[in-house]
Amino acid sequence: MRIKIILLIILFTGIVSCKKTNNYKVLYLGHTLPQTHPVHKGILEFKKSLEKKSNGTLKVKIFPDGQLGSERETLELLQIGSVAATKVSAAILSNFVPEYNVLGIPYLFRNKVHQFSVLEGAIGKSILEKGSKFWLRGLCYYDAGSRSFYTSKKAIRTPEDLNGLKIRVQNNQMAINMVNSMGGAATPLAYGELYAAIQQGVVDGAENNPPSFVSSNHYEISKYYTLDEHSSVPDVLLIGTKYWNKLSKQERIWVQEAADESAQAEKIFWKESVDQSLKTIKDWGVEVIIPEKSLFAEKSKNVVINFVKKFPEMGKLVKEIKNN
Known part of the structure; x- marks a missing residue:
């Protein structure tokens, strides 16, 4: 029903993926993040750079704050050609391209340098291109940080502290398996419902990166933040192939x-945001815990083993990434 409403809005406002006006084209880009978010700032750099390179013949119109719907709904708009581009989590794209699932494996990357060496190299580019058969061509990866646990009543210092706790996760099997493997009770829940769920004790905590922990105001109702950094799922800037195919070689x-x-500019925005977010968290009185990550990594090993057993063709990709 919601997607029908969005399409009606598009119809009556004249939004189309690529509107050609006089001597320029307008690229419509929708995403769900607030305008203060570092990824939105990265998208503004995309707009600035593209308009400069094309000498104004390609213009970008951005619709932030979920104006065009959820991540899933915006992807559908790309597929039918109503919107040209969007930004979504790689976790969402795993529903279309199985290889994106690999990027959510706990402790897959040794550090930030290793992560972007993989993502910006041959492996990452290959994954971006695989979405084209679903009309979703990947352009680049944005840093979305590392996800860590936060709780309202009990500090998480070791994996054993997760035993019996209901932890909200994205509706993604990798995330569910990871939390369960560490002893927690993974609880998929809509992000918009999470503040109230923590406040009312429906869940005991959740997991996310520092900027999201702050922008969601979850730090107001969570006493502990444990920087275990169990997964580093990137965001992906996508362009619909229906729009891409209309571009000239030079425009592409x-x-x-x-x-x-x-993408390079966004990394800087992200680091600045993380630094500021951690300061905000501490100033608010949230206890920031630096645990022994190897304990959490050891507990989650079976997630990787079972994933490779279920999807043998992914085993080679996991090995390539770890050996990169």
Whole structure:
């Protein structure tokens, strides 16, 4: 029903994926993040760079704050060609491209340098291209940080502290398996319902990166934040193939170059946001815990083993990433 309402809005406001006006085209880009978010700032860099490279012949109109719907709904708009581009979590894309699932494996990357060496190299580019058969062409990855646990009543210092706790996760099997493997009770729940769920004790906590922990105001009702950094799922800037296929060769080059440049700028915005978010958390009185990550990594090993058993073709990709 909601997607029908969005389509009606698009119809009556004249929004189409690529509106050609006089001597320029307008690229419509929708996403769910607030305008203060570092990823939105990265998208602004994409707009700035593309308009400059094309000398104004390609313009970008951004619709933030979920104006065009949820991540799933915006993806559907890309697929039918009503919107040109969007930004979503790689976890959402795993519903279309199985390889994106691999990026959610706990402790897959050794550090940030290793992560982006993989994502910006041949492996990452190959995964981006695989979405084209679903009309969702990946342009670049944005840093979305590392997800860590936060709880309202009990501190998480070791995996054993998770025993019996209901932890909200995204509706993604990898995330569910990971929390369960560590002893927690994974509880998929809509993000918009999470504040009240923690406040009312429906769940005992959740997991996310520092900027999201702050922007959601979850730090107001969570006493503990444990920087175990169990997964580093990136965001992905996507362009619909229905729009991409209408571009000239030169226009495609401009779009890709602008995306790559925005990804580098977004990394800086992200680091600044993490630093500021951790300060905000501490100033509010939340206890920030630095645990022994190896304990959490050891507990989650079976998640990787079982994943590779279920999807043998992914085993090679996991090995390539770890050996990169």
